Amino acid sequence: MFQRDALRSDLERAGCAVARTRHAAISSLKGESPGSQTVWHGTGDRHNLESGILCGVELFEAIQRRRSVRAFAPQAVEAEKVTRILKAANAAPSAGNLQGYEIYRITPGKERAALARAALNQLFIAQAPVVLVFCANPARSAAKYRERGARLYAIQDATIACAFAMLAATALGLGTVWVGAFDDAAVQKVLGTRDLLPVAILPIGYAAEEPEPTPRRSLSDLVHE
Numbered sequence: 001m002f003q004r005d006a007l008r009s010d011l012e013r014a015g016c017a018v019a020r021t022r023h024a025a026i027s028s029l030k031g032e033s034p035g036s037q038t039v040w041h042g043t044g045d046r047h048n049l050e051s052g053i054l055c056g057v058e059l060f061e062a063i064q065r066r067r068s069v070r071a072f073a074p075q076a077v078e079a080e081k082v083t084r085i086l087k088a089a090n091a092a093p094s095a096g097n098l099q100g101y102e103i104y105r106i107t108p109g110k111e112r113a114a115l116a117r118a119a120l121n122q123l124f125i126a127q128a129p130v131v132l133v134f135c136a137n138p139a140r141s142a143a144k145y146r147e148r149g150a151r152l153y154a155i156q157d158a159t160i161a162c163a164f165a166m167l168a169a170t171a172l173g174l175g176t177v178w179v180g181a182f183d184d185a186a187v188q189k190v191l192g193t194r195d196l197l198p199v200a201i202l203p204i205g206y207a208a209e210e211p212e213p214t215p216r217r218s219l220s221d222l223v224h225e
């Protein structure tokens, strides 16, 4: 829970003028007083589908609340949410704005099971209602950046797009897990490509578990000055 003042100052710090204005307008429409509290809603609906705010405190909430989820409810993910996740990925920065990556949406059934096997039998992949595979497209980046584009930028492009998708899914109340352990060739076979390099598989769905937070290194160990 956040006090409205704290929310406002976080939004201001984040420079979210539009969100600030919209937040104030929505609060006033809802008849909330300046002292009332803003509550995180697990579904993310209030924030993202109704108010459309996705910055400042809400972004930090999503970052802190994200956990790797490896058990998914059978409940379908709303098409609107899937679109928002894909749009978030598409909004990610990329080297030279070339977007040197591709996203595959794997349909349920045979393909999904084959993908789970290709990912060293991580069977929760087959359980998730939505599965995205982010692939580097080296040729796209190489067109401008040659070897560095093919070797590095395309992978970075795919990685940051997947990270945006992951956080968007969290903000929408969905669970995800970044899957990096897979047999490249086996995933390529499922996708029907030999030119793209699979970077991450992202199963998405409503969580059927509540994982505990995992520990992190201290900033003093992590950050070097």
Ligand SMILES: Cc1cc2nc3c(=O)[nH]c(=O)nc-3n(C[C@H](O)[C@H](O)[C@H](O)COP(=O)(O)O)c2cc1C
Pocket (backbone or CB within 6 Å): 066, 067, 068, 069, 070, 122, 177, 178, 179, 180, 181, 182, 211, 213, 214
């Ligand atoms: C590059 C990368 C590869 C990962 N590969 C897998 C994987 O193959 N299977 C899996 O269950 N989790 C995988 N994870 C998730 C990590 O295990 C998880 O992020 C880490 O334990 C921290 O837990 P948290 O995500 O709940 O904070 C991967 C994460 C990253 C960033």
